[in-house]
Amino acid sequence: MTGSQAESTDPSDTTGAPAHGTRVTVLGLGIMGQGVADTLLREGFAVTVWNRSAQKATPFAEKGATVASSPSEAVEKAEVVVSVLFDADSVLGVLDEVADAVPADAVWVQASTIGLEGTARVVDRAKAQGVALIEAMMLGTKAPAETGKLVMLAAGDAGLIAKAQPVLDAMGSKTVLAGPAVGNGTALKLAANAWIASITAATAQSIALTQALGLDGDLFLQAIDGGASDSPYAHTKGKSILDREFPASFALDGLRKDLGLITEAASGSGVATTLLDALRAAYADASEQGHGGDDIASVYEAFTADRA
Known part of the structure; x- marks a missing residue:
C-alpha cells in the first residue's frame, strides 16, 4: 500500500477537510x-x-x-x-x-x-x-x-x-x-530492530577487519555485492562508515535505548541474550567515544584498530 497523492488541496488551509478527509x-x-x-x-x-x-x-x-x-x-x-x-x-x-x-x-x-x-x-x-x-x-x-x-x-x-x-x-x-x-506491533518492531542493530554492527566489524588486515574497506562491500549474503542496508551504512561521516538517520543512543527494550523482551520470553549483550557493549563503546547523537553506523568506532 503506497502513499497516495493529494488532490488540489492547500495543506495550510485547516478550516476545511483535506483531500483525504482526515x-x-x-x-x-x-x-x-x-x-x-x-x-x-x-x-x-x-x-x-x-x-x-x-x-x-x-x-x-x-x-x-x-x-x-x-x-x-x-x-x-x-x-x-x-x-x-x-x-x-x-x-x-x-x-x-x-x-x-x-x-x-x-x-x-x-x-x-x-x-x-x-x-x-x-x-x-x-x-x-x-x-x-x-x-x-x-x-x-x-x-x-x-x-x-x-x-x-x-x-x-x-x-x-x-x-x-x-x-x-x-x-x-x-x-x-x-x-x-496493541503490543503485537511492538513485539515485531523489537525483533526487526534487533536485526538492524546486528547487521549494522556486523557491517562495521567486517569493514574494520578488512582495513586492519591491510585492505581497502570497500572490498568487503564489493565481495558481498549481489551475492546471497548481500544487503542494501550494509551498503547504506557501509558508505557512511567508509566516508567516516555519521549524520544521524537513526541516532546511536536511540538504538541503545531500543536494545535495552529488546533485551528485556528476550529475557522475559526465554530467548538467550548472548548476541544482544555483545551488541549493547559495542554500541555503548561508540557512545562513550562521543557518538551517541551520531548515526548508528558510528558503531564502527567500537571496532577500529586506530582508536586513540
Whole structure:
C-alpha cells in the first residue's frame, strides 16, 4: 500500500477537510516525527504539530502545518493522533495531559518504540481515559520517513486500523498487520530492530577487519555485492562508515535505548541474550567515544584498530 497523492488541496488551509478527509496531529518532532509530518503535509493532510521543544515545531508553520503551543491544543480537533515520542514515560505524560481534549471519535496511533512493558502501561492508561488506541510501529529511518516509504507494523482493533489506514498509507510503502492486540506491533518492531542493530554492527566489524588486515574497506562491500549474503542496508551504512561521516538517520543512543527494550523482551520470553549483550557493549563503546547523537553506523568506532 503506497502513499497516495493529494488532490488540489492547500495543506495550510485547516478550516476545511483535506483531500483525504482526515485531520492529523503529530506529537513529537524528533528525526522520525519531522519526517512523518513533512510526508503528511506533502500528501495533502491538514496537519497539526506539537513538540516539547518549540523551536523544532516553528519551521512547520511555514510548511503549512498548524503549530500548537500545547499537546491539548494539538489534539482538540484531531481525527488521527500520531505519537512519535522518545519513551513510555513521554507517551504516558502526554496522554495524561490531553485526556480531556482528545475527541471521542479520534484514533490515537502509538508509533513510539517503548517496549512491551511500556506499551502495556500505555494501553491501560488509554483505556482508563477512554482514548481509542492502536499502534503502528515505524520500520525505517530518516529518509523513508521523509518520503513515505516506512513499513508500518500495525496492531489493534481492525476497525480503528481501517479508520487510520489513509494516514498509514501515506506514511509507509506497506502496512504489515502484526495482530489484533496493541503490543503485537511492538513485539515485531523489537525483533526487526534487533536485526538492524546486528547487521549494522556486523557491517562495521567486517569493514574494520578488512582495513586492519591491510585492505581497502570497500572490498568487503564489493565481495558481498549481489551475492546471497548481500544487503542494501550494509551498503547504506557501509558508505557512511567508509566516508567516516555519521549524520544521524537513526541516532546511536536511540538504538541503545531500543536494545535495552529488546533485551528485556528476550529475557522475559526465554530467548538467550548472548548476541544482544555483545551488541549493547559495542554500541555503548561508540557512545562513550562521543557518538551517541551520531548515526548508528558510528558503531564502527567500537571496532577500529586506530582508536586513540
